[in-house]
Amino acid sequence: MDARQIAALLSYAATLDSRVRRIMATDEQAAATIRTWAQALADVPAMAEAAGWDAGRAVRRYYEQANGDRSAQFRPIEPADLLAAWAPHRAELMNRHTDPLPATDPDDVAQWRAELLGTRAAVATGQTAPSTHRELTSGIHPAIAARLASIGSYIPADTRQQLAPYRPMRAAREAAVAAGHPDPLSVPCPCQWCRAPEGEPCRSRRLGRRTTPHPTRADLAAAEAA
Structure with a gap:
């Protein structure tokens, strides 16, 4: 004062x-x-x-x-x-x-330090509002969240198509949903010797993981969707 x-x-x-x-x-x-x-x-x-x-x-x-x-x-x-x-x-x-990046040439150490201390002093004496850069890490910006919701995935459609051969189960699920069919993996498999939980692929007795769900699982998903 x-x-x-x-x-x-x-x-x-x-x-x-x-x-x-x-x-x-x-x-x-x-x-x-x-x-x-x-x-x-x-x-x-x-x-x-x-x-x-x-x-x-x-x-x-x-x-x-x-x-x-x-x-x-x-x-x-x-x-x-x-x-x-x-x-x-x-x-x-x-x-x-949070200290903002000084506009001074960083090679000029004395001036860089003086600008940094000057900003802190201005905040400490109420002359300048604090620079709250930490707010940028508090979550996804609403505009970005809205865009992700509009496209439905973090991965663009053309990229998903290129990845389909390496993710056959995922590709089959996306194709079923795109065609208007229910997602079989949205329900657990009712097969007595499979019992794959929701979200996991069906199992085969000899080959291990199946690339396609059991028919009974697809029927169950269709019935629940109906």
Whole structure:
């Protein structure tokens, strides 16, 4: 806060505490007090919307809390009280902040570091909102999710066709669904000696995994679809 903001803040505090009014009674006392507060609170903003901070509200809260504490209510507010009130807001801003890539040439180490520290200082003093790049990793962007839903698969159709010889079971399932038939693997196989669970291919006694489902399984899938 600068001297003008400090003067306004002390004027507000004087409406809540007659002792502050007495401190500010003369021009000399007021100037000295404003100068002292401005030096102590140079890194504390008057207002920082990104952090939910308002120095005026902090002053009011100080006196509201003091009214419930008989040991503290007789002491007028001091710069240290505002520093203590601002500290958790500053910590919350820095926890949300991720250093953006400086625009300076990375070979200029001194300038690169100065820009990085300058950005952090601006966030810590409420001058700039934090750069929350972590939000980019919170999930799939809605536009991308909508496009995936519209195409129905992560793999394009032409790519699936090229992969079909290497995935015969998957290709058979996709072909059945595309033709309007039920997916046989959507139900467990009812064959007594197969019993393949839902989603897994049928088994053969001699050859192991089958590339086509048992007819009874296809019939069961059709019956359930109907």
